Amino acid sequence: MVVKVKNLVKRYGNLVALDHLSLSIEEGEIFGLLGPNSSGKTTAINCILSLLKYDKGEIEIFGKPMSPESYDIKRNIGIVMQNVAVYNELTVYENVNYFCGLYIQDSSTRKKLVDEAIEFEGLQDFTRFYPKKLSGGLLRRLNIACGIAHKPKLIILDEPTVAVDPQSRNRILEGIMELNRQGATVIYTSDYMEEVEQICSRIMILDAGRAIATGTKDELKSMISLGEKITVESYFVSQEQVEKLQRLPNVVSVEYKDHHLVIKSGRGFNNLEAVLDFIRRENIEFGKIYSELPTLNDVFLEITGKNLRD
């Protein structure tokens, strides 16, 4: 077990930020903490890192209790904070070298690791640049390079793709998967369900400081009743037609809003053919029609009654 958290409680006055949170992360996992803003993701990370005092609970990393003095544990952890944490007065190379130097004393080993981290994040052409000269995406990559240069066994990334363009985001996500393939265990927090779904082997969904569901993405999706969501873009659908659709077998709900007809079906059935038949029969004109399997947002919606990014 790389990380084990048991009954973690953190309060800010009357506000319960973490409510008896328990989790365990196995070696080699990419563990996603998914939840909306203020759900407790960063608080959980800060408690795990012993940066924050907590009211109750136990935290073990690499099988040992974590404390601010656990230098042997910290040596094997890499942190990528939500806010970019680099020195504006140091160049890209100097930043990576400085933070790597807090873990690696030997200068030749450090140089090798710094070069590798810079290459890994594709920053070779920017080593003499100061952070203020970097784009948002490059800055995020520098932030990651500073956190991973010392080749940690456990990498904690707290929303590393905030305000990043899609190209840089993909590069960052691919990089995280590569680090995992190289043997690192990863904790990844985000409120972007697509990212978590794309890279995480196991996911915990947090809401208001509580873990509301944990499992692989398939396990999470199997927890809900929704099986398929068909969306039809159509200029006009009458109320009568909506009601008829609702009477089709296995249809859970039908909603027509903003020229989008959304038909949700129960798990285990495919309704696309029946819906297409109905549209032809009723001569409903349509632009596009597409079918989707449930997303993590659907899981979150069904459990909490609200969207992840509300």
Place this chain on the structure above:
Amino acid sequence: MFAQIFINRLKCLLRNRETVFWTVAFPLVLSVFFNLAFSNLDKSETFNPVNVAVVNDENYQNNIFFKAALNEVSKGDDRLFNLMEVTEEEAERLLSSNSIDGYITVGSSLKLIVGKSGINQNIIKSFIDNYLHTFSTVNNILVKNPAGSRALFENLSQRVSYTREVSPSSAAPNNVLNYFYTLIAMACFYGCFWGMREITDIQADLSSLARINTAPVHKMKAFIYSLCASLLIHLVEMAILLSFLRFVLNVDFGSRTGYVILTVILGSIAGLSFGAFVSALVKKSEGFKIGIMIGATMIGSFLAGMMYQNMKYIVAKKVPLLSYLNPVNLLTDAFYCLYYYDTLKRYAINMGLLTIFIIVFWTGTYLVIRRRKYASI
């Protein structure tokens, strides 16, 4: 680890142009302004001979005693008068054109003609009064006791002052030095910017930069290593300022160079500790903290006499406790003690009190930053 943190910290801090400006360029620029503004203060203390004319007529030529007396005080580098012997018309013309402060006519009595009143006119009048008084005294003695004339003339040539000026120092009093000493004290306390930066970068609840809290490094050790870099930079800055004041602006620090350096070192540590203390204690924005630090330093400098020299003495007289509670004043006074006083007693008191301030600031800072876990981030 020390070298790794220390060297990177040096790079980091030296490239922070804003702080470097406030801690080195600003005091240098201010010292130049001080020099321009106060360089004439000392000149006003030096005496310039008074331009005076005497009407060179028969009466003047016949009054050999007055003529001799007037010529005597108009000779040499330390002369009282720049004397011109001219006609009455010429004297009138010189007075009208302000070339002279007054002119003297010798008749049955001595007359002084001036165009306006002032210090120089008073000096001429005092000279004439003194001459007349002495002449009258000598005259009376010679009439009543002609036998004592020899002793009288010996006494006249060896005038004795019955009061004696006793200086507590071998150094000459200097009105300007205190301004420069307050400037040095202020510059020492501007080290607070470095102190603030150190605290901000080590505290996880103040800066996202505080990755050090998650690294396998002892927080207090890392803080001390960083602080060494800050102190070194600040001491170099102070050395630049002192050298500039001493060798370019010719500010006199007296002969106790070792003590001056010790004072600057203690002052710099006090400045750093003050910034660290404010930054650790005040849980507000960086701008707010900078406001407190600049405000406190400037008020301290004002009370130490930076903008108005007599303020230092007013505070010492009216609220003496305040002059001991103002670390900027303690530093200023320490420099002045080294320059002016032969003994080190007052200097030692200043340094002792400053050391107490340093201990209080560091203890307070330690109590705040020793926390390894935070209630909130």
